[in-house]
Each structure stands twice: as C-alpha cells, then as structure tokens.
Amino acid sequence: MPQALAMAYGLDWETEIRSFWSWYKDAREAIEGAESSSLVRELVAGQEQAIEEAAIKESQPEVARLVLRVAVALVGLHYASNQKLLAALREQGVLQMPVPAPEAP
Secondary structure, three states, X not given: OOXXXXXXXXOOHHHHHHHHHHHHHHHHHHXXXXXXXXXXXXXXXXXXXXXXXXXXXXXXXXXXXXXHHHHHHHHHHXXXXXXXXXXXHHHOOOOOOOOOOOOOO
C-alpha cells in the first residue's frame, strides 16, 4: 500500500498510536465491567469466556488480564486500520464490484 494513500486517510504513526491507546482504555473498561464503546463491549462480550479461561490458567491473573487488554487493543487497532483503508479504497473506486459483461445473443 503506498504510504501517501495511508497517510492521506489517517493511517499515519500518530493515528495508529492514538487508536491503540483508545482501544486499550476501552478494553480495560469493558473487561472490568465499566462503560466502554459498543464495539469494544461486543468484542469483549464475545470473548469473555476465553478471556477468563486464559486469565485463570495463568499464575498471575492480573498480568494475564493486562496481556489480554493489550491483545484486544491490537485486534481493535488492526480492525480500525483495515476499516479506514477499505473506506479509502472504496472512495477511490478500487473496491467496486466488477460489472458482468452482457451475454452474447
């Protein structure tokens, strides 16, 4: 992906870092049961059993929860970046569905 396109659509380093910390904060709040964004709540709710099972298996459950918050933040960052990139590509017409050729009579 050309860097100019990525930067033009907000996928620069600072945006990526801010996105990570935003997802991290929301993941922490969602895992702790506090109010967070709906997308993060859905992600955590869908993975709650796996998160708890992973935390319980660790000798230090709080450390495991920290690692899982980071993991959720990384998944969220990746998701957000892909959505921005897909939107930019759609806007430029790159992701349009091909129009089928008319059938010959």
